[in-house]
Every structure is written in C-alpha cells, then in structure tokens.
Amino acid sequence: MSLLSIEKLRITFAGAATPSVDDVSIQVEPGQRVGIIGESGSGKSITAMSVLRLNDERIMQYGEHSRVVFDGQDMLTADAGMLRRTRGAAISMIFQDPMSVLNPVFRVGRQVLDVLRTHSTFTAAQAREVVLRSFDEVGIRDAERVFDQYPHELSGGMRQRVMIAMAIAARPRLLIADEATSALDVTVQAAVLDTLDRLAEERGMAVLMITHDMGVVARFCDAVTVMYRGAVVEHGPTAQILTDPAHEYTRRLLSAVPRLHG
Ligand SMILES: Nc1ncnc2c1ncn2[C@@H]1O[C@H](COP(=O)(O)OP(=O)(O)O)[C@@H](O)[C@H]1O
Ligand SMILES: [Mg+2]
Known part of the structure; x- marks a missing residue:
C-alpha cells in the first residue's frame, strides 16, 4: 500500500x-x-x-x-x-517563506519546542534535547545559541533550517x-x-x-x-x-x- x-x-x-x-x-x-x-x-x-x-x-x-x-x-x-x-x-510541510511559519515575537527554539510538545508526551527537558538534536541534524551549528534567538536575528538560510527542524522534529513519515x-x-x-x-x-x-x-x-x-x-x-x-x-x-x-x- x-x-x-x-x-x-x-x-x-x-x-x-x-x-x-x-x-x-x-x-x-x-x-x-x-x-x-x-x-x-x-x-x-x-x-x-x-x-x-x-x-x-x-x-x-x-x-x-x-x-x-x-x-x-x-x-x-x-x-x-x-x-x-x-x-x-x-506529515509536515515546509514552504518558501519561513516567516509564514515562524512567529517574530518568540525565540525560535521555543517555537519548535511548542510544536513538538503538541505531538508528544516529552517533558520540557526531553523536548529541548530533541529540538537541539533537530537543529544539529539540519546543519545548525551552535544549536544552543540559536535556540534562544528570535527569527529576525537569523539569516534567511538559517530561518529555513529552523523551519525544516520544526518540520522534522516529530519525525514525520512524509x-x-x-x-x-x-x-x-x-x-x-x-x-x-x-x-x-x-x-x-x-x-x-x-x-x-x-x-x-x-x-x-x-x-x-x-x-x-x-x-x-x-x-x-x-x-x-x-x-x-x-x-x-x-x-x-x-x-x-x-x-x-x-x-x-x-
Ligand atoms: N485562493 C484562490 N482562489 C481562486 N483560485 C485559486 C486560488 N488559489 C489557487 N487558485 C487557482 O488554482 C490554480 C493553481 O494554483 P497553485 O496550486 O497555487 O499553482 P502552482 O503552485 O502550480 O503555481 C491557480 O492558477 C488559480 O487558478
Ligand atoms: Mg505554488
């Protein structure tokens, strides 16, 4: 099937x-x-x-x-x-414009964390680990620092990576x-x-x-x-x-x- x-x-x-x-x-x-x-x-x-x-x-x-x-x-x-x-x-989806997904007023790590926690039973500490690992997996070096940054503090390519990290954190099949x-x-x-x-x-x-x-x-x-x-x-x-x-x-x-x- x-x-x-x-x-x-x-x-x-x-x-x-x-x-x-x-x-x-x-x-x-x-x-x-x-x-x-x-x-x-x-x-x-x-x-x-x-x-x-x-x-x-x-x-x-x-x-x-x-x-x-x-x-x-x-x-x-x-x-x-x-x-x-x-x-x-x-199933998750990524788009051309990461700002259609990211909220300008919240730190990016917290936003990925919130998405992850709606779909899992992770504790806050576990979810934070998963988010940091997802950042790492999409090639964000210095994940700890980026976690606490706001979208406007990141380059376009970096915001794209954050959106991808958000999309893959819950391990979608599609x-x-x-x-x-x-x-x-x-x-x-x-x-x-x-x-x-x-x-x-x-x-x-x-x-x-x-x-x-x-x-x-x-x-x-x-x-x-x-x-x-x-x-x-x-x-x-x-x-x-x-x-x-x-x-x-x-x-x-x-x-x-x-x-x-x-
Ligand atoms: N909100 C809308 N209202 C009316 N027609 C729409 C709307 N969105 C898309 N369409 C119609 O659907 C067609 C395909 O749109 P879309 O899927 O966005 O194209 P693509 O992604 O291939 O560029 C458009 O050419 C338009 O005719
Ligand atoms: Mg299109």
Missing part, C-alpha cells in the same frame, strides 16, 4: 467555470521522493495543500470522487481531530516541501537539499517535492509528476522524464534549464 495516494483529485474554486485541478492522481511510497513540477499556476500547491486539508474550504471544494489516502485514511473525509494529530506529526528552496541562493539551496537528502535517507522519510526547478528534481527526486493547467501530463522515474520526456510540454520545461543540456 502506498504511503500517500492522491486519487482523482479535483479542486474547484467558487465561481470558477472549470476546476483548477482535475483528475490528478499521485502515489508516494514509503521513503520515496516524488517531485511535482510544472509552471506557475499549474496546480502544484493546491494539490499539495489538499494532503493536509490546508486549502480554504469556504472558497473551494474537492471532487465527489476525489480521495487523498494517507496510511489508509482518506484525509478528505477525516475529522478535525484526525487532521490535528496528523499535521506536523506524521515531508511536503513546496518551493522550499526556491528563494535561497544556490549555495544555501544545495546545502538544504543535502540536509533533506540525509534526513530522508537516515529516517526512511518520504518527500513530496514541489518545484518549478528541473535542477532540483534531477538532484533530489526518484520519480516525477509533470503538471500542466491542473492536470498530470506525465509521470515516471526521474531519469526517464529528464532524458526521454513523452510530452512536448515537458520538453519545453526541460529546455528552459540550460544547465541540464550543457
């Missing part, structure tokens, strides 16, 4: 004549790294957000036959308690990364990808990596789903999609990345 199985996902916004995502199916196996690529507006983010039911359901609805099955449970019919237990624990490295300069991006690589490897953590960057896909993903205008145009092992794309759209996406052709 797949760890995650998105089946016939349809997302229709109120007032829209056509669905923004239609008939999208994506599977992620335990420990697998699956990429979703496609130009801006192709439906990558709203697909990813459906896994944790993060789309605003007052303005959109899921298709009648759509299912998003994680570990045997359809998230689209899960109750609030189930969603709360899953978010940040079995990490969803939505353009999480897109805003970083190439050196920091490479370091963050290395970190995710190592964590995925060490923990058998599956990753759903949303990006418009073919270089990230080539570097990180086992398999890739190509989306265009709310639909899947092709899916396959990364090597096959990159070297022998079946669709014109994928070929165009590839040709926009000169470094893969050098």
Whole structure:
C-alpha cells in the first residue's frame, strides 16, 4: 500500500467555470521522493495543500470522487481531530517563506519546542534535547545559541533550517516541501537539499517535492509528476522524464534549464 495516494483529485474554486485541478492522481511510497513540477499556476500547491486539508474550504471544494489516502485514511473525509494529530506529526510541510511559519515575537527554539510538545508526551527537558538534536541534524551549528534567538536575528538560510527542524522534529513519515528552496541562493539551496537528502535517507522519510526547478528534481527526486493547467501530463522515474520526456510540454520545461543540456 502506498504511503500517500492522491486519487482523482479535483479542486474547484467558487465561481470558477472549470476546476483548477482535475483528475490528478499521485502515489508516494514509503521513503520515496516524488517531485511535482510544472509552471506557475499549474496546480502544484493546491494539490499539495489538499494532503493536509490546508486549502480554504469556504472558497473551494474537492471532487465527489476525489480521495487523498494517507496510511489508509482518506484525509478528505477525516475529522478535525484526525487532521490535528496528523499535521506536523506524521506529515509536515515546509514552504518558501519561513516567516509564514515562524512567529517574530518568540525565540525560535521555543517555537519548535511548542510544536513538538503538541505531538508528544516529552517533558520540557526531553523536548529541548530533541529540538537541539533537530537543529544539529539540519546543519545548525551552535544549536544552543540559536535556540534562544528570535527569527529576525537569523539569516534567511538559517530561518529555513529552523523551519525544516520544526518540520522534522516529530519525525514525520512524509515531508511536503513546496518551493522550499526556491528563494535561497544556490549555495544555501544545495546545502538544504543535502540536509533533506540525509534526513530522508537516515529516517526512511518520504518527500513530496514541489518545484518549478528541473535542477532540483534531477538532484533530489526518484520519480516525477509533470503538471500542466491542473492536470498530470506525465509521470515516471526521474531519469526517464529528464532524458526521454513523452510530452512536448515537458520538453519545453526541460529546455528552459540550460544547465541540464550543457
Ligand atoms: N485562493 C484562490 N482562489 C481562486 N483560485 C485559486 C486560488 N488559489 C489557487 N487558485 C487557482 O488554482 C490554480 C493553481 O494554483 P497553485 O496550486 O497555487 O499553482 P502552482 O503552485 O502550480 O503555481 C491557480 O492558477 C488559480 O487558478
Ligand atoms: Mg505554488
């Protein structure tokens, strides 16, 4: 059984004549790294957000036959308690902007600690140890000092690492990364990808990596789903999609990345 199985996902916004995502199916196996690529507006983010039911359901609805099955449970019919237990624990998500996750008025260590404690029975002292270890695991040197700093005292790359530490502290089985490295300069991006690589490897953590960057896909993903205008145009092992794309759209996406052709 797949760890995650998105089946016939349809997302229709109120007032829209056509669905923004239609008939999208994506599977992620335990420990697998699956990429979703496609130009801006192709439906990558709203697909990813459906896994944790993060789309605003007052303005959109899921298709009648759509299912998003994680570990045997359809998230689209899960109750609030189930969603709360899953978010940040079995599944966590990282985004392009760490400040959408970090609260500017609290020290970062405490924020990671609070997230961890909502999902565990750790004592405060144990949780602090886990947070420091998570900082260490994401390549934050001097974890003790960073623990007591405020978000604005950290560089962008450092804040990104704190957000990743927050996402992995509870040892999720699935990490969803939505353009999480897109805003970083190439050196920091490479370091963050290395970190995710190592964590995925060490923990058998599956990753759903949303990006418009073919270089990230080539570097990180086992398999890739190509989306265009709310639909899947092709899916396959990364090597096959990159070297022998079946669709014109994928070929165009590839040709926009000169470094893969050098
Ligand atoms: N809040 C919203 N209200 C109305 N339509 C939306 C909203 N968010 C997304 N959409 C529609 O869904 C499409 C896909 O959005 P998104 O998943 O964010 O694209 P991507 O992440 O691939 O850039 C958009 O092009 C837009 O048509
Ligand atoms: Mg997006």
